Amino acid sequence: HVLRHSLATNLVRSGASLDEIGDLLRHRSRATTMIYAKLDTDGLRSIAQPWPIAEAAR
DSSP: OHHHHHHHHHHHHTTOOHHHHHHHHTOSOHHHHHHHSOOOHHHHHHHOOOOOHHHHHO
16 A cells, blocks of 8 residues: 555656546545545645735735
8 A cells, every 4th residue: 555655646746636546546536546645745835935925015
């Protein structure tokens, strides 16, 4: 199962949709695929742009 989790997570990072990953892993439910395909929140934080609150207040 570790391999399946790693595969799903790497596919998410590569831009695959949950439906594509679910089909590959032969899941019946999207909820099951979401368990396997973990988002890389640290990676998302590193590329996220700060919200322009200071600019909007001016």
